[in-house]
Amino acid sequence: MAYSLEEFCDDAREILRVEDNHAGRDRVRQKLEELLEDEAFRRAHVSADSEPGLKQIFEDDDTGFCVLAYNMEAPRTSPPHDHGGSWAVYGQVEGYTDMTIWAAPEGSDNIEPVREFRLKGGQAGLFDVREIHSINYTEGAKFVRVTGMDMAQETRRVFDPETGAVREIEHVGTGSA
Numbered sequence: 001m002a003y004s005l006e007e008f009c010d011d012a013r014e015i016l017r018v019e020d021n022h023a024g025r026d027r028v029r030q031k032l033e034e035l036l037e038d039e040a041f042r043r044a045h046v047s048a049d050s051e052p053g054l055k056q057i058f059e060d061d062d063t064g065f066c067v068l069a070y071n072m073e074a075p076r077t078s079p080p081h082d083h084g085g086s087w088a089v090y091g092q093v094e095g096y097t098d099m100t101i102w103a104a105p106e107g108s109d110n111i112e113p114v115r116e117f118r119l120k121g122g123q124a125g126l127f128d129v130r131e132i133h134s135i136n137y138t139e140g141a142k143f144v145r146v147t148g149m150d151m152a153q154e155t156r157r158v159f160d161p162e163t164g165a166v167r168e169i170e171h172v173g174t175g176s177a
């Protein structure tokens with residue numbers, strides 16, 4: 001069944017107006033999986049014809065959520081990071097992304113991997129506010145990311161598990177995942 005970007009954004013807005021919490025964000029994740037099935041959406045934003053790189057394709061004036069399309073050429077492993085005060089939903093279209101969730105065990109300041117999963121084409125995963133994650137995607141990966149706010153304006157934390165160092169990064173733009 002056809003499900004356009006506009007319909008997705010309308011649904012996400014309605015959900016987040018009422019339920020800007022874990023349950024609501026998980027409903028946005030489910031809606032994103034519906035959007036990933038839509039051929040016209042994929043053709044327009046995440047296809048062989050899409051320009052390489054990332055592009056913001058929607059920003060909601062009302063609740064502030066943003067939708068970005070990623071058409072990546074090179075594979076990449078990100079360091080563990082969060083999105084500051086924002087949640088993020090990643091939806092895979094082409095290739096796959098291995099996701100690792102990190103947390104510091106009780107009594108320790110340094111983070112360790114606690115859960116890993118692979119997002120395959122058609123699947124979307126939610127990282128809630130302050131949930132630390134790293135991503136590792138394949139060459140030619142295509143995915144869609146929805147964040148609760150414009151990440152260009154938000155300070156985020158980036159972690160080095162080797163040393164335990166944490167850096168706060170401001171205004172990184174939409175460039176990193």
Ligand SMILES: [Fe+2]
Nearest residue numbers: 083088133177
């Ligand atoms: Fe992220």
